[in-house]
Amino acid sequence: MKGxxxxxxxxxxIEQIKELQRCRWSVNGHALEDTRxxxxxxCNAGSNLLVTQANTHIGDNITYETxxxxxxxVKENIYxxxxxxxxxxxxxxxxxxxxxxxxxxxxxCCGSExxxxxxxxxxxxxxxxxxxxxxxxxxxxLRFNLPPMNYSGDIGTKTDLVTVNPSIxxxxxxxxxxxxxxxxxxxxxxxxxxxxxxxxxxxSNVDVSLxxxxxxxxxxxxxxxxYFHPDYLTNLALYWKKRGLKAHRLSSGLMIVSTALExxxxxxxxxxxxxxxxxxxxxxxxxxxxxTLPKRGFHSMPDEFFFYNQMxxxxxxxxxxxxxx
Numbered sequence: 001m002k003g004x005x006x007x008x009x010x011x012x013x014i015e016q017i018k019e020l021q022r023c024r025w026s027v028n029g030h031a032l033e034d035t036r037x038x039x040x041x042x043c044n045a046g047s048n049l050l051v052t053q054a055n056t057h058i059g060d061n062i063t064y065e066t067x068x069x070x071x072x073x074v075k076e077n078i079y080x081x082x083x084x085x086x087x088x089x090x091x092x093x094x095x096x097x098x099x100x101x102x103x104x105x106x107x108x109c110c111g112s113e114x115x116x117x118x119x120x121x122x123x124x125x126x127x128x129x130x131x132x133x134x135x136x137x138x139x140x141x142l143r144f145n146l147p148p149m150n151y152s153g154d155i156g157t158k159t160d161l162v163t164v165n166p167s168i169x170x171x172x173x174x175x176x177x178x179x180x181x182x183x184x185x186x187x188x189x190x191x192x193x194x195x196x197x198x199x200x201x202x203x204s205n206v207d208v209s210l211x212x213x214x215x216x217x218x219x220x221x222x223x224x225x226x227y228f229h230p231d232y233l234t235n236l237a238l239y240w241k242k243r244g245l246k247a248h249r250l251s252s253g254l255m256i257v258s259t260a261l262e263x264x265x266x267x268x269x270x271x272x273x274x275x276x277x278x279x280x281x282x283x284x285x286x287x288x289x290x291x292t293l294p295k296r297g298f299h300s301m302p303d304e305f306f307f308y309n310q311m312x313x314x315x316x317x318x319x320x321x322x323x324x325x
Contacts (some may be wrong), residue, residue, distance in 0.1 A: 028314060028316065042238070048232045049229060054085045058074055058076055064200055064230055094264075095266045096117055098268070100272040104272075104278055107154065108324055110324035111154055120161075121163075159193040162195055163197070163252045169208045180215045192222060196228060201230060233250070236255065246303065247304070257269065268317070270320050
């Protein structure tokens with residue numbers, strides 16, 4: 001599945017996508033199983049997506065995802081934070097929804113359809129992950145730059161797993177030194193979802209990510225936090241690089257789409273749309289909740305979208321564009 005997106009042909013691309021969307025979609029079990037087998041061979045999300053006490057032991061070295069010459073030794077206090085085993089069942093979920101933050105979700109009326117999925121993945125997109133000039137914004141504005149859940153008619157209410165980038169803890173919650181209760185209140189809107197963070201991607205992520213574990217405990221939250229295994233993310237990046245995706249780093253959206261392809265029998269994507277115009281040709285906001293533009297050069301959203309569209313055409317996943325009525 002090698003390819004890419006010519007950013008100068010947005011109108012042509014949208015027309016091609018619309019033409020494909022007119023065709024009736026059905027899952028191609030053989031194509032999905034081939035993709036699932038490839039992902040399991042390289043990455044194995046069922047066992048290795050998260051750091052657990054089953055795949056990591058006291059005294060082990062965890063090598064950072066983006067700093068392969070650096071590692072952290074697993075001591076008992078850190079080991080106790082890891083779940084005993086992977087939370088994912090051996091049998092795949094029947095139907096999964098992966099919910100992005102694209103402006104195409106606004107007025108889509110897809111909330112009910114999303115909530116009917118057996119498992120719903122979401123992610124908190126942060127200013128660092130997807131915006132220009134975020135350092136100039138106030139903390140209050142940054143908080144509202146996080147995906148709110150008060151658009152239930154369009155985005156649904158069900159969440160089973162939500163990824164959180166540690167950047168929001170630095171920019172919006174004082175590294176959890178002071179703004180602990182506001183953070184707990186924020187993630188509570190995704191309850192009872194498992195919170196997943198890339199604690200071991202950068203050395204600067206570790207301390208603040210581990211504070212989430214203690215913060216949830218201190219406020220007697222029913223939610224749990226787990227951490228991406230950096231080896232899983234490294235192997236996943238290599239998987240997509242071999243297939244032609246060129247990006248400084250995979251987006252959290254592609255990370256959870258890849259996970260869903262391993263864990264689910266049918267995957268539908270909502271809110272994934274990298275263009276400034278919708279399927280009708282009219283301008284749309286970048287996110288369903290604001291129009292903060294993406295930071296250039298860090299992720300390759302149009303190229304990732306190319307692969308989503310290609311997988312849709314092969315029946316590997318369903319890319320939902322437009323309304324759900």
